Amino acid sequence: MHSRTAFFVSDGTGITAETFGKAILAQFELKLRFVRLPFIDTADKAHQAVRQINHTGELEGKRPIVFTTLVNMEVLGVLQNHCKGMLLDMFGTFVNPLEQELGIKSHHRVGRFSNVSRSREYAQRIEAINYSLAHDDGQSKRDLANADVILVGVSRSGKTPTSLYLAMQYGIKAANYPLIPEDFERRQLPEALLPYRKKIFGLSIQPERLAEVRNERRPQSKYASLANCRHEVSEAEAMMRREGIRWLSTTTKSIEEIATTILQEMHLERPTF
Amino acid sequence: MHSRTAFFVSDGTGITAETFGKAILAQFELKLRFVRLPFIDTADKAHQAVRQINHTGELEGKRPIVFTTLVNMEVLGVLQNHCKGMLLDMFGTFVNPLEQELGIKSHHRVGRFSNVSRSREYAQRIEAINYSLAHDDGQSKRDLANADVILVGVSRSGKTPTSLYLAMQYGIKAANYPLIPEDFERRQLPEALLPYRKKIFGLSIQPERLAEVRNERRPQSKYASLANCRHEVSEAEAMMRREGIRWLSTTTKSIEEIATTILQEMHLERPTF
Structure with missing residues (x-):
């Protein structure tokens, strides 16, 4: 009560x-x-x-x-x-x-969201949302040159919510691209990303937590098994180290904390005037 | 400067x-x-x-x-x-x-986002984001029974950003479904939505503004022409009136204002304890 x-x-x-x-x-x-x-x-x-x-x-x-x-x-x-x-x-x-x-008076005008719908900043947010949606989970390789940041990581490491949050709150065009077993076998980043190394930021996660999350989606699958999660995470982290990609562990972090860290590390938060 | x-x-x-x-x-x-x-x-x-x-x-x-x-x-x-x-x-x-x-002391604990990542409220937000993504633009008819709200409206009336915002900020499962010329000819809501009338909320927009937005996407198309936008908007509004669906005009409103109005009108904002 x-x-x-x-x-x-x-x-x-x-x-x-x-x-x-x-x-x-x-x-x-x-x-x-x-x-x-x-x-x-x-x-x-x-x-x-x-x-x-x-x-x-x-x-x-x-x-x-x-x-x-x-x-x-x-x-x-x-x-x-x-x-x-x-x-x-x-x-x-x-x-x-x-x-x-x-030394000036405030103008007592209502609401930070009123009349923003025609502003440039607002148009940028809507454009970024559309961009991030179209570039979710490696859906499109086109137009990656326009991404502000490209998040990579194994399936269910938090890429999608983080991309959408960056777009929604900051007007940042955030693409995201999964790292999959084929990439680990080839020991190379997905081909489409090679020209954009500097824009890449990695998300990793503890294998135990990943197995939990994946089990909610596909219970008892090989995909969700702890052994497979351990393997994928260790391969992904090895690849990110090899390629010199900055990354963080999302295990105990909220979308807001992940996004704030990415903004800082990638110097994406340009001072607003 | x-x-x-x-x-x-x-x-x-x-x-x-x-x-x-x-x-x-x-x-x-x-x-x-x-x-x-x-x-x-x-x-x-x-x-x-x-x-x-x-x-x-x-x-x-x-x-x-x-x-x-x-x-x-x-x-x-x-x-x-x-x-x-x-x-x-x-x-x-x-x-x-x-x-x-x-009559009590504050505990000086840091950050409203710290350690939330394992909370029920947080899990609900992530689940809602995944739900809204899977049910964007009428992509899936499955599982509409689990939607908290279903947004309808003509293409580019603001359904997608609003759905994602509701999911991201409030953990609300917001599906969205386009109203298309075929629906207007049949003079009926899309079949899949009929069982869920009470969950439907409409978004409309001024035809002039709609034509602007659509022209950015597909310049000089029939889809973006003012005549077509006028026709679609008037058909969509007539349908919403006929079906007794509550709706608002998004023309001058931000995502935040649209979402706040939907929460109020649909009584979705349960008091949080």
């Missing part, structure tokens, strides 16, 4: 409020219920949100935690005046000292 | 710090350079980060803005004592009043 509720209130999607609020609340050993209230962009909707928050507080007997990223001052005012929750104003808290430091 | 640099310093990936910091800085009309410094989890690395930040400040003649989500107090201490930037401690600012309110 949860002890109380945390609300994330935003005039936009509320994704920022939720991401950040949850990260902070994860610092406490506490079962909370999370409710996101997006698109609260009029005083009317703010009053509705306040009713929901106050009602929850009465039911639970504890005041809700309310993270807000509201930039509309009228909407924020409704919460400040009527909400009985603990109000944590994530924007105002930092915007005010920044106005001092920067 | 940028006027100064903003750093995002974290003991984890720094994704939270960067997302939130950029959202705040977007409130100012100002060209900033952004630098993320992830995995700063020892005093040594903190001293390195401080050197980089202070050096940048000297070069630019303005103190850098430094957003931190450090939970390691020793690491944070190094920045507090030696960093000449404007330090905005995003964690401490909210964790301290929350400790008061909740």
Whole structure:
């Protein structure tokens, strides 16, 4: 049973409020219920949100935690005046000292995702998603010259989710290419990749974990057997060492951690202006 | 030319710090350079980060803005004592009043993405990504009973990026299915979808915008012509109205806004405990 509720209130999607609020609340050993209230962009909707928050507080007997990223001052005012929750104003808290430091006023414009759909950065993300999909699992050898990075590794080492994450979040064209037994026999990288050695980054994984993952897909198969996983992983790592390819082990890492490491190692995170 | 640099310093990936910091800085009309410094989890690395930040400040003649989500107090201490930037401690600012309110101490454990790779929630995300990939663009009719949502719409209305985003960020199994001229002639939804009407959500788009997007793919084709786009969109919208399918227009919306609306309308965002 949860002890109380945390609300994330935003005039936009509320994704920022939720991401950040949850990260902070994860610092406490506490079962909370999370409710996101997006698109609260009029005083009317703010009053509705306040009713929901106050009602929850009465039911639970504890005041809700309310993270807000509201930039509309009228909407924020409704919460400040009527909400009985603990109000944590994530924007105002930092915007005010920044106005001092920067010597300019903030423009109180809503939502980092509003009106981005026609921006160049957004078009780049969509293009990267399409690219990564078309170049998933070695599906296409065409156009590898346009890849920002090419992930290689044995089947189920984490290449697909990582490629899609890099494309979705960073607009990076990430192709991925499996290393298969035929490559190990030939003791050579797949032919199509040879011209692009510098763009290659490897993913490896502990054989025990790999066997677990593969067994969920194809139980009792030779493909999933620990002996085969050990063989493939050791061959793949030997090949990456031989070819001078940078790689990391994904065994205990999340997509986000893998992607962050790749961005760093491959110097893909160009400073944004 | 940028006027100064903003750093995002974290003991984890720094994704939270960067997302939130950029959202705040977007409130100012100002060209900033952004630098993320992830995995700063020892005093040594903190001293390195401080050197980089202070050096940048000297070069630019303005103190850098430094957003931190450090939970390691020793690491944070190094920045507090030696960093000449404007330090905005995003964690401490909210964790301290929350400790008061909740009556418990925070545990200062690093990173919302650390050690998640074996969690049930994480496994669900990976499974959802694989599901959405396998059910992209009507590729598979099998297993639609397991979909959390099935997106329909004409080609290039935004189904694929939205499905992948829902899977990646929320662990939602999102299939997507194109509405094609044959469906309009038969005046019926694709056969395979009929048993799952309640899970269907539609995406539409302005014909003018659709023609633009399709022309990038297949210039001068009938497929991309404004007349054809107008016809397909009006047929698709008529079908969705006839079938009682909820839908939205993606024309000016980002993936994040589309996904948030779908979560709300389809009641997919179960409160997390």
